[in-house]
Amino acid sequence: MTPIIELKNITFVYPATSRIILKNVNFSLKPGQRVGLVGPNGSGKTSMFHVIMGILKPQKGTILFKGEEVNDKEDFRKLHKTVGLLFQDADDQLFSPTVLEDVAFGPLNLGATPKEAREIAVTTLKELGLEGFENRITHQLSGGEKKLVSLATILAMKPEALLLDEPTNNLDIETRARLIDVLNRLDQALLIISHDWDLLEDTCNDIFAMDKGVLTECDKAYLHEHRHAHRCGRIEHRHIHKIIPVVNVDPRVGQPVH
Numbered sequence: 347m348t349p350i351i352e353l354k355n356i357t358f359v360y361p362a363t364s365r366i367i368l369k370n371v372n373f374s375l376k377p378g379q380r381v382g383l384v385g386p387n388g389s390g391k392t393s394m395f396h397v398i399m400g401i402l403k404p405q406k407g408t409i410l411f412k413g414e415e416v417n418d419k420e421d422f423r424k425l426h427k428t429v430g431l432l433f434q435d436a437d438d439q440l441f442s443p444t445v446l447e448d449v450a451f452g453p454l455n456l457g458a459t460p461k462e463a464r465e466i467a468v469t470t471l472k473e474l475g476l477e478g479f480e481n482r483i484t485h486q487l488s489g490g491e492k493k494l495v496s497l498a499t500i501l502a503m504k505p506e507a508l509l510l511d512e513p514t515n516n517l518d519i520e521t522r523a524r525l526i527d528v529l530n531r532l533d534q535a536l537l538i539i540s541h542d543w544d545l546l547e548d549t550c551n552d553i554f555a556m557d558k559g560v561l562t563e564c565d566k567a568y569l570h571e572h573r574h575a576h577r578c579g580r581i582e583h584r585h586i587h588k589i590i591p592v593v594n595v596d597p598r599v600g601q602p603v604h
């Protein structure tokens with residue numbers, strides 16, 4: 347199956363700096379594949395997304411979209427019709443006065459009539475549990491609401507792949523659960539940057555890690571311990587943890603990292 351996106355030997359340095367942000371990164375995202383991307387702050391995850399979208403231009407390497415090299419603005423315009431980016435900061439995503447205008451913007455841009463665009467926007471908002479938000483003032487929304495509306499602006503364009511940059515930041519538990527539910531009902535390819543390990547285990551099949559610009563696949567599960575303290579902790583009790591099926595576990599017991 348031809349990947350939707352492929353990165354080959356990508357090296358990226360911000361102009362006027364000397365630190366290499368992405369070091370010879372190779373990656374591919376196939377139709378329907380669901381990939382999580384973890385890594386410490388500043389390791390290059392967002393930069394990788396921006397390279398894929400053409401916001402940043404790598405000094406070395408090749409970006410392929412459905413098997414074809416992406417070089418100029420016209421190539422990226424085609425990519426943008428198929429690949430949607432949820433920005434880390436929702437304020438970078440939303441720019442219209444009202445929610446409806448923001449969500450209808452993408453479909454309008456892709457050639458829908460105003461009536462069609464409005465219908466798509468209303469339906470998409472409904473699918474995300476945001477009915478009644480149509481006339482809300484975008485900049486007055488809470489952080490979590492902005493995240494969901496941002497996701498609506500992307501889903502309204504019916505992309506084949508979604509790049510989500512820390513989608514659960516600022517979400518309360520219920521909204522986070524709704525987001526996971528929405529993501530699990532999508533059949534699009536997903537690439538999700540997150541520090542929310544449970545979100546990634548819930549929604550993704552493959553996990554990659556970025557460390558100082560080097561991307562590696564995490565193909566094995568490591569058994570590890572969590573320790574914590576709280577009041578009355580000596581009384582026997584249980585916590586409600588999600589049970590992750592432990593498959594492909596490395597036989598060496600990992601060092602507890604928490």
Ligand SMILES: Nc1ncnc2c1ncn2[C@@H]1O[C@H](COP(=O)(O)OP(=O)(O)O)[C@@H](O)[C@H]1O
Nearest residue numbers: 360363367385386387388389390391392393394
């Ligand atoms: N416009 C910029 N100019 C110079 N350095 C930048 C710029 N934007 C980000 N950086 C630096 O690049 C590194 C990687 O950033 P980023 O890709 O945002 O990391 P992550 O998303 O993994 O937290 C960080 O050290 C960050 O400070």
Ligand SMILES: [Mg+2]
Nearest residue numbers: 391392393434
């Ligand atoms: Mg980031």
